Amino acid sequence: SQQGEEDPQALSIQEGENATMNCSYKTSINNLQWYRQNSGRGLVHLILIRSNEREKHSGRLRVTLDTSKKSSSLLITASRAADTASYFCATDEGTYKYIFGTGTRLKVLA
Amino acid sequence: GAVVSQHPSRVICKSGTSVKIECRSLDFQATTMFWYRQFPKQSLMLMATSNEGSKATYEQGVEKDKFLINHASLTLSTLTVTSAHPEDSSFYICSAYDRGQDGYTFGSGTRLTVV
Numbered sequence: 001s002q003q004g005e006e007d008p009q010a011l012s013i014q015e016g017e018n019a020t021m022n023c024s025y026k027t028s029i030n031n032l033q034w035y036r037q038n039s040g041r042g043l044v045h046l047i048l049i050r051s052n053e054r055e056k057h058s059g060r061l062r063v064t065l066d067t068s069k070k071s072s073s074l075l076i077t078a079s080r081a082a083d084t085a086s087y088f089c090a091t092d093e094g095t096y097k098y099i100f101g102t103g104t105r106l107k108v109l110a
Numbered sequence: 111g112a113v114v115s116q117h118p119s120r121v122i123c124k125s126g127t128s129v130k131i132e133c134r135s136l137d138f139q140a141t142t143m144f145w146y147r148q149f150p151k152q153s154l155m156l157m158a159t160s161n162e163g164s165k166a167t168y169e170q171g172v173e174k175d176k177f178l179i180n181h182a183s184l185t186l187s188t189l190t191v192t193s194a195h196p197e198d199s200s201f202y203i204c205s206a207y208d209r210g211q212d213g214y215t216f217g218s219g220t221r222l223t224v225v
Contacts, residue, residue: 042218100154
């Protein structure tokens with residue numbers, strides 16, 4: 001399987017600032033999901049965006065999808081210390097299995 | 111929403127022994143479940159696709175004789191790490207597809223430590 005790439009690998013910001021993470025993938029997809037993972041814990045689903053959608057919002061989260069560039073971005077606005085976690089994108093190749101990106105480790109400093 | 115229960119959450123075993131991890135869909139039927147492995151500070155790598163009533167499909171490089179997968183019912187898939195060695199120490203996570211919600215739900219993961 002081909003893993004997606006995320007950048008940056010690590011991001012450190014001050015509380016209140018916005019955090020942007022990018023995800024690139026290699027194959028055509030049905031949809032793309034973003035997950036959060038606190039250290040040593042399971043995954044928390046954040047948002048799903050389908051291939052025919054370009055932008056989606058959920059609270060302080062904004063996700064964009066550019067299928068022509070095979071890329072997606074996750075924006076967290078007005079970040080909080082509790083947002084500190086690793087964030088992964090995952091793409092559905094159409095076979096009901098998800099391929100995860102390499103992840104971005106976000107640290108929000110209080 | 112859909113819930114996937116994974117058990118145990120943590121397990122420590124001796125080298126050479128086998129460990130079984132369970133993944134249950136609590137309020138929906140899952141004909142397909144997926145097993146992932148995650149090493150520290152790395153991403154999740156898909157190990158295998160578990161299909162109810164048939165053999166699992168393993169990703170390239172994953173030893174099927176070492177990681178035995180059984181999906182005997184529509185709500186339960188098990189992963190058995192056989193003859194575990196320290197290099198098998200990892201975080202294992204399952205996920206299940208809920209057709210009713212057209213979405214995936216992940217278990218909370220199992221941290222395996224082989225000593």
